Amino acid sequence: GAVVSQHPSWVICKSGTSVKIECRSLDFQATTMFWYRQFPKQSLMLMATSNEGSKATYEQGVEKDKFLINHASLTLSTLTVTSAHPEDSSFYICSAGGTATLRQPQHFGDGTRLSIL
Amino acid sequence: QKEVEQNSGPLSVPEGAIASLNCTYSDRGSQSFFWYRQYSGKSPELIMSIYSNGDKEDGRFTAQLNKASQYVSLLIRDSQPSDSATYLCAVKGAQKLVFGQGTRLTINP
Numbered sequence: 001g002a003v004v005s006q007h008p009s010w011v012i013c014k015s016g017t018s019v020k021i022e023c024r025s026l027d028f029q030a031t032t033m034f035w036y037r038q039f040p041k042q043s044l045m046l047m048a049t050s051n052e053g054s055k056a057t058y059e060q061g062v063e064k065d066k067f068l069i070n071h072a073s074l075t076l077s078t079l080t081v082t083s084a085h086p087e088d089s090s091f092y093i094c095s096a097g098g099t100a101t102l103r104q105p106q107h108f109g110d111g112t113r114l115s116i117l
Numbered sequence: 118q119k120e121v122e123q124n125s126g127p128l129s130v131p132e133g134a135i136a137s138l139n140c141t142y143s144d145r146g147s148q149s150f151f152w153y154r155q156y157s158g159k160s161p162e163l164i165m166s167i168y169s170n171g172d173k174e175d176g177r178f179t180a181q182l183n184k185a186s187q188y189v190s191l192l193i194r195d196s197q198p199s200d201s202a203t204y205l206c207a208v209k210g211a212q213k214l215v216f217g218q219g220t221r222l223t224i225n226p
Contacts, residue, residue, distance in 0.1 A: 006160075034214070043205065043218040044161070093160045095214075103149055103168055106207075106214050111160040 003027050004096050006109025013084065014117055020080045021112045023094030029074035030096035034106065035067075038091040050077040084116045120144060121208050123217035132226050136193040140206030140217055143187070149209035150182055150189045154202045155219065161205055165191060196224045 005024045013019060023033055031052045036044040048069055049057040056069035066088075068080040077096075081088055091113050095106040121142045130136040138152075149168055153161035167173045167180040167189065179192040189208075193200055201224045206217040 044216045046213060049213070091158075103166070105149075105151055105163050105166055107163065108153075108160040113158075 003107045004094065004109040006094050006112055008112060009110055010113045010115075012115045012117065015085050016083055017116075018080055018082045019084055019114060020078055021092055021094070021114075023077045023079070023096070023109050025075045025096040028097065030077075031074060033071060033077040033094055033096045035069065035077075035079050036093045036095065038093060038111075044093065047079075050079075052077075081114065084114070086116045089114055089116045119217075120215045121206055121217040123204075123206050123220050125218055126221040127223055128220055129223045129225055130196050132196060132198060132224055134196055136196045136200065136222055136224070138191040138193075138204050138206075138220050138222065140189045140191075140208075141187055142189070142206075142208045142215075144208065144210055144215075145184075145187060147208045147210060150180070151207040151209070151214070152178075152180060152189075152191045153205040153207060153216075155205055156202045193222075198224045198226055200224050 003026050007022045011019050033050040035047045037047050038044050046059050047062045050069045050071040052071045058064045071077040091111050093111040095108045097107045123140050152165040154164050155161045165178050165180040167182045173180045177194045181190045203219040203221045205219045207214045
């Protein structure tokens with residue numbers, strides 16, 4: 001069964017709206033979670049690494065004030081897309097695991113398809 | 118040079134044949150290698166992991182790793198139409214997982 005739960009799976013909203021996406025690890029505690037974005041026909045691009053109890057680490061080119069990440073517990077990380085615009089429309093995927101040891105794989109949530117009108 | 122490179126395809130293989138997917142990586146210090154399958158509109162699903170040189174088999178899937186050549190591959194035997202998907206090669210550095218651009222595989226009945 002799923003080890004990482006992501007919600008919601010689909011969001012359609014108007015431009016200027018802020019959207020919150022939740023990512024939960026179900027069977028384990030995750031001090032680190034990852035947020036990816038995937039545009040059509042492209043690969044996953046890491047946006048940021050979410051660290052429990054501390055600030056997220058953002059990849060180059062990702063606006064931290066635009067994409068707010070909160071990792072307040074060992075099983076929950078949230079990504080808030082603030083004042084979303086059509087260019088933010090994408091498939092957002094979180095993952096957890098893969099940090100305890102080098103061999104531990106990452107498991108992905110089901111993803112959130114965000115469409116900004 | 119990209120950190121992880123894959124042929125984007127599309128790769129077309131007849132049903133029942135062997136599909137061969139290839140991946141090269143640039144960081145010689147990489148230790149962990151993964152293959153994910155991604156169906157259209159879905160998130161990636163882990164199908165194989167490999168850490169040591171040589172072959173690792175799991176059902177119809179065989180992963181091959183050659184660290185000297187910085188090369189990892191995935192073989193799918195007896196390909197089925199349900200294997201049609203994009204296959205992502207992922208290489209793990211110190212903490213981050215780096216993905217290739219994926220190879221789109223189509224199995225023709």
